[in-house]
Amino acid sequence: MAFNSLHNSDLEIWQSFKKGDKIAFAKIYQLHAKSLLNYGVTLRISSNLSVVEDCIQDLFLELWQSRENLADTDAIKFYLFRALKNKLMRTVKYDFSRNTDEIDELSGGDLFEASIERILIEEESQKERLERLKIAFDGLSQRQREVINLKYYHQFSNTQIAEIMELNYASVGNLIQKALMSLRQSIHISIHFFLLIFSSFIR
Amino acid sequence: MNYSHYNTIDFVKDDFFCRWVQNPDKHTNTFWQDFMRKHPEKRTVILEAKSLVKTLGTMQTTPIDEDASLERMWSGVELEMQTSEAPSYWRRFQWQLAASVLLLIGLGYWTNYYQREDRNYEIPQLANYNREVEFIENQNTSNQPMSIKMSDGSEIVLQKNTRIKYPKVFEKTKREVYLVGEAFFKVKRNPQKPFIIYTKKLITQVLGTSFTIKANPDIEEERVIVKTGKVSVLSQTELSNQNSKSSITNPNTVIVTPNQEVLYELSKAKLVKKIVETPEILTEASDSQTFIYQNASLASVFSDLEKAYGIKIIYDSKLYEDCTINGNLSDETMFDKLNSISKITGLSYQVFDAQIIISGQGCNY
Numbered sequence: 001m002a003f004n005s006l007h008n009s010d011l012e013i014w015q016s017f018k019k020g021d022k023i024a025f026a027k028i029y030q031l032h033a034k035s036l037l038n039y040g041v042t043l044r045i046s047s048n049l050s051v052v053e054d055c056i057q058d059l060f061l062e063l064w065q066s067r068e069n070l071a072d073t074d075a076i077k078f079y080l081f082r083a084l085k086n087k088l089m090r091t092v093k094y095d096f097s098r099n100t101d102e103i104d105e106l107s108g109g110d111l112f113e114a115s116i117e118r119i120l121i122e123e124e125s126q127k128e129r130l131e132r133l134k135i136a137f138d139g140l141s142q143r144q145r146e147v148i149n150l151k152y153y154h155q156f157s158n159t160q161i162a163e164i165m166e167l168n169y170a171s172v173g174n175l176i177q178k179a180l181m182s183l184r185q186s187i188h189i190s191i192h193f194f195l196l197i198f199s200s201f202i203r
Numbered sequence: 204m205n206y207s208h209y210n211t212i213d214f215v216k217d218d219f220f221c222r223w224v225q226n227p228d229k230h231t232n233t234f235w236q237d238f239m240r241k242h243p244e245k246r247t248v249i250l251e252a253k254s255l256v257k258t259l260g261t262m263q264t265t266p267i268d269e270d271a272s273l274e275r276m277w278s279g280v281e282l283e284m285q286t287s288e289a290p291s292y293w294r295r296f297q298w299q300l301a302a303s304v305l306l307l308i309g310l311g312y313w314t315n316y317y318q319r320e321d322r323n324y325e326i327p328q329l330a331n332y333n334r335e336v337e338f339i340e341n342q343n344t345s346n347q348p349m350s351i352k353m354s355d356g357s358e359i360v361l362q363k364n365t366r367i368k369y370p371k372v373f374e375k376t377k378r379e380v381y382l383v384g385e386a387f388f389k390v391k392r393n394p395q396k397p398f399i400i401y402t403k404k405l406i407t408q409v410l411g412t413s414f415t416i417k418a419n420p421d422i423e424e425e426r427v428i429v430k431t432g433k434v435s436v437l438s439q440t441e442l443s444n445q446n447s448k449s450s451i452t453n454p455n456t457v458i459v460t461p462n463q464e465v466l467y468e469l470s471k472a473k474l475v476k477k478i479v480e481t482p483e484i485l486t487e488a489s490d491s492q493t494f495i496y497q498n499a500s501l502a503s504v505f506s507d508l509e510k511a512y513g514i515k516i517i518y519d520s521k522l523y524e525d526c527t528i529n530g531n532l533s534d535e536t537m538f539d540k541l542n543s544i545s546k547i548t549g550l551s552y553q554v555f556d557a558q559i560i561i562s563g564q565g566c567n568y
Contacts (some may be wrong), residue, residue: 022284029277029280033276033277034269034273035271037272037276038263038264038265040264041264041265041266042263042264048460048513049266049272053272053275056276057275057276057279060276060277060280061279061280061283062395064280064283064284065283065395094414119517131260133262134262145262148259148262148359150262151221151259152225152256152259152260153259153261153263155216155221155225155260158216158218159218166532173216176215176216177212177216180215180255183379
């Protein structure tokens, strides 16, 4: 990015944006829109990508329109995730409240590809194993998938996850535990084996 | 924090541990290296937990064309930034650039009725209709379509014998218009001020970014047809029954997406969602899709159809695992394609609530 050195902290970027600095606003978009999109898609609230796109676009439109009235933040990514989650929940409420089964029925494999497939791998057997993990991840409940995605891909703390998902702190830990257990169960191997499989590519 | 009794999963859940794996710094490095020195028995567990955190860090889903999505979203945001800054520039280009809404609502029943009856009819009203507000009324008595520009930049084309009423200045939170007859809407996008059209029986709200709605006026019923984009429709009776203030949160709201239409059936007094008679391939899906197949799996053909027409196909993927399709379906309509697939595979299909449901025993080869 051309303007990398202009801003140092989240708070500085945010305050410039609030004053109407378009470059700061564009930077916020460039830094975070991709993460927001991946989070929205991983939630798999709708098979229609445009639902997520619309919500993110609206989120940034509203940020720009109400920039003068926004509170300060030194954790922009967290701020945006929380706002997007609220927006998605509101949207989905009227979109799918009549057929809630649609939420987990979506196969996901048709419209989206998991990034795990992009990473790696020449070795076929390893690819197969990763594929199995991906399938296991897809088979998690929506909330389990969400917590794993927020914690390990987006690297939020348990406290932040609690706020984004509107859970208490202890429930976040329990949910992670459950997700890990079902991942292990659904790929039918012990956690040690599971680790052995992946330790090579993690290096 | 006492980590000496932690097992693998305890570590994996721990914020301070994850911070070390995900974004190591001097502080975390010192701590965990020191910890492993003091607790050599935990080394294996820690290394396992470390691999697990990294592996789980790949668990996400990416849209197939991520860059296109990012560009699409930004173009809308950028446009909004330009409008707030340079109104003259905006006004000149808004129709080429704007994510706009094209909407045509057919109300054949009303039009016909009032041609016979005289044109002294009432504009539909809401329960919370505000008499203090100053309204503008337009009526097209000519034989030519009549175009109206509204204060928010939206454009409405009124057909013959159509009447429309709307506030001179829209409310802060919504843009409401009242319509009798048939009209074509091009709505300027503004997520903070939803555009709502009230007709005698329906409430139609514009939801998405860029779309067209086409109508095929029926004699008896009110009807909204979507070509691209998204609108929500609610019947007026539902709204008054539920005493709900907002149409959009009402559970009986029907969301209409491309190639779907919603029909208000007078006899049943309810909204029915259908697939349009001749679904068209959605513009964003059109270039890449050939519909020419050689030993293609049934699942991939269905997936192509779903993407091309935006219509959901429900089937048992296990049961039809071995079905393959050969042939050229490119020149056919969606229903022709489905008929061809039925002939090839011996499966049958049904349309139910704007979805296609596949049934049958498997393939008859």
